[in-house]
Structures are given as C-alpha cells and as structure tokens.
Amino acid sequence: MDGEHVPKPEVIHRHSLAVRLTHWINVICLAMLLMSGLAIFNAHPLLYWGHTGHRGMPFVFGIGAKTEEGRAVGVTRIASVDFETTGVLGVSYDGDGRALRRAFPSWLTLPSNASLALARDWHFLLAWLFVVNGVIYLGFGLLSGHVRRDLLPGARELQPRHIGSVILGHLRLRFPRGEEDRRYNVLQKLTYLAVVFGLLPVMVLSGLTMSPAVTAAVPFLFDLFGGRQSARTIHFITANLLVLFVLVHIILVLLSGALNRLRAMITGRYVIRPERTP
Amino acid sequence: MKARQRRLISRRQLLTASAATAGSALLAGCDDIAGGPPFRAALDFGEMLSLRLQRLLLARQPLVREYAPALISQDFPPNGTEMPGGFTYFELMISQFARWRLTVDGLVDTPLSLSLAELKAMPARTQITQHNCDEGWTAIGQWTGVPLANVLRQAGLKPEARYIVFHCLDEMVRTADRSGFYYESIDLFDAFHPQTILAYEMNGSALPVRHGAPLRLRVERHVGYKHAKFINRIQVVERLDRIGRGKGGFWEDRGYQWYGGI
Numbered sequence: 001m002d003g004e005h006v007p008k009p010e011v012i013h014r015h016s017l018a019v020r021l022t023h024w025i026n027v028i029c030l031a032m033l034l035m036s037g038l039a040i041f042n043a044h045p046l047l048y049w050g051h052t053g054h055r056g057m058p059f060v061f062g063i064g065a066k067t068e069e070g071r072a073v074g075v076t077r078i079a080s081v082d083f084e085t086t087g088v089l090g091v092s093y094d095g096d097g098r099a100l101r102r103a104f105p106s107w108l109t110l111p112s113n114a115s116l117a118l119a120r121d122w123h124f125l126l127a128w129l130f131v132v133n134g135v136i137y138l139g140f141g142l143l144s145g146h147v148r149r150d151l152l153p154g155a156r157e158l159q160p161r162h163i164g165s166v167i168l169g170h171l172r173l174r175f176p177r178g179e180e181d182r183r184y185n186v187l188q189k190l191t192y193l194a195v196v197f198g199l200l201p202v203m204v205l206s207g208l209t210m211s212p213a214v215t216a217a218v219p220f221l222f223d224l225f226g227g228r229q230s231a232r233t234i235h236f237i238t239a240n241l242l243v244l245f246v247l248v249h250i251i252l253v254l255l256s257g258a259l260n261r262l263r264a265m266i267t268g269r270y271v272i273r274p275e276r277t278p
Numbered sequence: 279m280k281a282r283q284r285r286l287i288s289r290r291q292l293l294t295a296s297a298a299t300a301g302s303a304l305l306a307g308c309d310d311i312a313g314g315p316p317f318r319a320a321l322d323f324g325e326m327l328s329l330r331l332q333r334l335l336l337a338r339q340p341l342v343r344e345y346a347p348a349l350i351s352q353d354f355p356p357n358g359t360e361m362p363g364g365f366t367y368f369e370l371m372i373s374q375f376a377r378w379r380l381t382v383d384g385l386v387d388t389p390l391s392l393s394l395a396e397l398k399a400m401p402a403r404t405q406i407t408q409h410n411c412d413e414g415w416t417a418i419g420q421w422t423g424v425p426l427a428n429v430l431r432q433a434g435l436k437p438e439a440r441y442i443v444f445h446c447l448d449e450m451v452r453t454a455d456r457s458g459f460y461y462e463s464i465d466l467f468d469a470f471h472p473q474t475i476l477a478y479e480m481n482g483s484a485l486p487v488r489h490g491a492p493l494r495l496r497v498e499r500h501v502g503y504k505h506a507k508f509i510n511r512i513q514v515v516e517r518l519d520r521i522g523r524g525k526g527g528f529w530e531d532r533g534y535q536w537y538g539g540i
Contacts, residue, residue, distance in 0.1 A: 052349075107318060121313070212501065217340055
C-alpha cells in the first residue's frame with residue numbers, strides 16, 4: 001500500500017579479516033592435503049585395523065585391479081563386499097584411453113604420477129601450513145570472541161523444535177532472511193564446531209600417529225587410536241567426512257546466494273536480504 | 279645433507295616458501311613443476327621443520343614402544359632387495375657369512391674389521407618393535423643385535439664426525455660407476471639411541487637373507503628405507519655430499535627425504 005515501507009537490503013560486515021584469510025589458506029591446504037594424501041594412499045591402497053597391517057593380512061577397505069577376459073577391472077572392497085569401480089577407482093584411463101592400474105585416478109592425486117617421494121614432500125609441507133593456519137584461527141577465534149559469539153549456539157537455538165524448523169527450512173531451500181540472517185543458523189554453528197573442534201583435530205592427531213618419531217615421544221597416541229593402522233584408517237575416514245562437509249558447504253553456498261556469500265568471505269561485506277512479506 | 283646445510287631460515291626464505299605453497303594450488307597436477315626448483319626450497323623447508331620439531335620432542339631420547347612376543351607378525355614382508363645379485367654375495371651366503379666382515383672406517387680413531395662371531399660376542403640388545411614402511415604398511419618383529427653406539431665407541435669417533443653411513447652389498451641399479459648400491463645414513467642423534475642396533479637375528483633365529491643377512495640396521499624412529507640391509511661397511515663422515523649422489527642414501531638420491539621420522 002505505502003511504498004515507504006519496502007525494506008531496503010542492508011550491508012553488514014560478516015567475516016573478520018582473520019576468518020577470511022585463514023578460510024582461504026585452509027581451502028588451499030585441504031585441497032592439496034587431500035590430493036597428496038590420495039597419492040600416498042595409492043602406494044599401499046589397503047586399510048587395516050589395529051597395530052599392524054600388510055599384504056596378506058585381512059583389511060577393512062581396499063582398492064585393487066584384476067583382469068577379466070583380458071580387460072582391466074577396478075575393484076573397491078568395503079569390509080568384504082566388492083564393488084566394480086573401473087574408470088575411477090582401481091583402474092582409470094589416461095589421456096590416450098590406456099587403462100592405468102592405480103587406486104585413485106591421476107586427476108585426483110598430487111603429483112598426478114606415482115611419485116610417493118613427492119607426494120610425501122607435499123603432504124608434510126602442507127600439513128605444516130595447515131597446522132600453523134589452524135593455530136592462528138583458533139587463537140584468534142578464542143581471543144576475539146568469534147567462537148563464543150558466532151559459533152556457540154544459545155540454549156534457545158538448541159531446542160529440538162528450533163533445530164527441526166531450521167532443518168525443514170534448509171530442505172525447502174528457504175534460507176533465513178532479515179534479522180535471522182545476521183548470525184549463523186544453528187546448523188551452521190553445530191557443523192562448524194564439529195569440523196573445527198572434531199574432524200580437523202582428529203585429522204592432525206591421527207596423522208601424527210603414523211610418524212614413528214612422534215609416537216616415540218608421545219606413545220599415548222597409539223592408545224588414543226588403537227594402533228598405527230587404526231589411526232591410518234581413521235585418518236582416511238575423517239578425510240572423507242571432510243570431503244562430504246566441503247561438498248555440502250559448497251552446495252549450500254550455491255543455493256543460498258552464491259555471489260553474496262562468496263563476496264562476504266572475500267571482502268567481508270554481506271547483504272542481508274529483507275524478510276519475505278507474508 | 280639437505281636439511282642440515284641450511285643454517286637459519288631467513289624471513290625472505292619463509293616468504294618465498296609460503297608464496298610458493300600458495301601459488302602451487304593453481305598448478306596442482308603439473309608434476310614437472312610440483313617437484314621442480316620453484317618448489318624444492320619450500321618442500322625442503324618443510325622437511326627441516328619436521329626434523330627440528332621432532333628432535334625437540336625427542337630431546338630426552340625416549341624409547342619407541344616395544345611389544346609383547348604374541349604380537350610378532352607371522353609373515354613380516356621384506357622391504358627392498360630380497361636377494362642381492364652377484365657372485366660376491368652368493369659366496370658369502372653359502373659360507374654362512376664366515377668370511378663376511380664389517381668394516382668401520384672414516385673419521386674414527388681405530389678402524390675396525392669385525393667378523394659376525396666377533397659382533398655376536400659383543401653385548402646385545404633384543405627388542406620387539408614395529409616396522410613402518412613409508413608406503414603405509416606396518417609389521418612387528420623381534421630383533422637382536424649390537425647397539426651401534428657400542429661399535430662406534432670401540433672405534434672412537436673423531437671430533438668432526440657427524441654422520442654414520444651404511445654401505446650395503448645389494449646393488450639396486452647396475453651402473454658403470456657402481457653408484458647403484460644401496461646405502462643409507464643417519465646422524466649421531468640417532469646413532470647413539472639405545473634402540474639403534476645392528477641386527478643379526480630376527481624373531482630368535484639368524485637374520486634371513488630376504489631381511490638383510492648377515493647384518494641390518496634398526497633405527498626405530500624412522501620409516502623403513504632408513505633401515506639398511508646387507509651392511510658390510512660403516513663409514514663415519516663429516517658431510518654427505520661426496521657419497522653417492524650426495525643426498526645421504528639410495529632413495530634420498532632419488533627424491534626421498536633424508537629425515538625419515540614421518
């Protein structure tokens with residue numbers, strides 16, 4: 001009825017410089033850690049449980065190749081169930097269409113050839129950058145109040161009714177607007193907390209458990225993960241959970257106003273869209 | 279040794295390293311570039327960081343975990359060469375290493391030449407430890423041998439001694455200049471660790487050929503390729519750049535890190 005009540009979009013400062021910088025450094029680290037990690041995995045594409053594991057022992061996950069009627073077939077075994085994964089896992093094709101017997105395909109690994117030496121070089125260098133970046137983020141997050149103010153959910157947000165309504169909103173692709181969009185919603189808060197204080201520390205600790213020098217200094221790590229091979233398996237599973245998180249994260253960014261969210265993580269500026277008029 | 283030649287890391291090196299790391303994301307997958315000179319400095323910087331920090335953690339020289347006999351792997355996979363080629367090794371093997379001798383030379387006061395019997399007469403250490411291949415597999419074995427420290431003390435190190443080089447009988451790659459023989463090196467920090475032993479027994483019997491008979495190194499805080507097999511000479515040196523291709527080991531000469539703590 002009266003035009004003066006049409007709410008204007010408001011621009012807020014959403015992400016601090018520290019969060020933006022550490023976020024993008026983390027993107028580089030996680031992408032390259034994943035790719036070099038897959039290259040290391042390719043050197044021995046089997047996962048075990050317990051202290052020891054080597055060829056000939058029972059394994060919980062493995063990627064291999066076999067020959068059937070003169071054709072190379074990729075096989076992925078989870079527990080004792082085999083899946084044919086030719087083309088991606090076990091057997092993949094190079095630019096000329098030749099079959100290569102390798103666990104993860106070359107387009108997913110760093111380096112793309114089978115150089116374990118180089119894969120280890122990159123993985124350990126990036127691990128350093130990742131840890132330093134993570135410590136800076138945590139230090140900033142705890143001292144500046146970012147974690148307490150932006151990530152810790154309030155009691156009201158944790159009520160099942162509220163969580164349920166946010167989940168329902170996400171499923172219907174109706175993301176918060178207006179006042180509610182000034183803060184992370186409860187699903188974001190819980191997910192980010194789980195990644196920052198759960199998955200990422202598990203990644204670092206299980207990775208360190210694979211170092212014979214580190215376990216000489218801190219043998220407790222063996223007890224924490226139940227052995228070196230268990231730590232290796234947990235390292236792999238947690239990496240997969242991180243990939244899952246990143247995929248969902250990217251999909252939700254794309255669905256909820258990609259440019260606005262991308263700009264917020266680059267410049268900090270974020271447009272609050274007005275509430276829907278009922 | 280590459281990590282040791284660098285004394286202090288300047289701010290410029292640090293910036294170069296971080297810039298190189300950031301830029302490399304765009305180039306992931308380009309193998310020639312990924313291992314090439316622009317990134318080599320950054321990658322070596324990472325190795326140096328790991329070495330320095332792990333040495334701080336290990337300053338009090340703790341022992342690695344030793345396991346109960348029940349946990350010994352039934353089928354411990356051999357690493358690297360399983361049977362050295364050539365007549366020299368064959369002859370030593372069929373005589374049950376009666377004519378094999380361990381030479382200890384280089385920067386020592388008294389060069390030694392020890393027979394297997396003489397080594398076995400020295401005080402021994404037995405340990406059940408986990409072997410960690412850099413590929414990711416592990417196995418537990420029981421090893422008996424002479425602590426390297428005892429052999430080095432008997433020879434007496436000269437003050438400039440810094441590295442212990444292990445020369446091996448297995449030729450990995452046949453080359454005209456005989457540079458394809460396996461060799462490895464460790465520094466004095468690891469050489470004098472109580473669990474660093476020259477093993478001649480595995481799981482209570484003579485060391486099998488596929489595991490490095492008659493003598494192999496156990497350097498328990500390192501990954502598998504540091505554990506040289508078929509050793510017949512220990513050379514004490516001040517620097518590694520004049521041995522082999524200069525990086526401190528057969529695999530190190532081919533791109534692997536000298537520091538094997540991870």
